[in-house]
Amino acid sequence: MSLHLVNGITIGIVLFLIGVFGCMTQRNLIKIVLCLDIMFLGLILFFVGLGYTEGGTAPILGGYSVYVDPLPQTLMLTTVVVELSVTSLALALAIRVYEQYKTLDIEEVRT
Template sequence: MILNGITVGIILILIGLYGMIAKKHVFKIIFGLIIISTGLVLFFVSVGYVDTGAAPIVSGDTTYVDPLPHTLMLTTIVVEVCTTTLALVLALKIYEKYKTLDISTLEDL
């Protein structure tokens, strides 16, 4: 199966990057960032995936998926939320000061 979690994650990252290159609106750039982070989370979680692995709650003698990426992603999600919030707040402030969110009209951004 080619379309597994890892590939989809990487494709999401690429889509996010495309958005950041091609889109001129500040919000769309922020969305690009969010998509990248989502792809990254997916990528990470898939890295720890094991076929037929159960959730890492020890309850018998079966195979489990790797618990570490899950934990790391919890941290990453919080970090991502924080940066997104800050980015949005800054966008708000930029809009307040310049009355536009188009980076081609916002000089030097």
């Protein structure tokens, strides 16, 4: 197992931090929702990276000596579903907010 700096874990963490940074800086609701997506994307990558083994294969049938840990991948299926519903709900709410306030700028939505 070689130590590449560019692997699922580091990229995942970097993406996660980018998402957090976006949530801290973006002024537009849609962009904030996108940043949430980036955060979760990073997390998904992080999890998949955790289970990844150099040269491993999918453990579908027996007979492999080196295989990828399947548990994080299955977990991430659930996370993808959860994230999908959160994003769709957020976007739906953003539409309603836009209807009511005629803007998506968080500063004006504040009150």
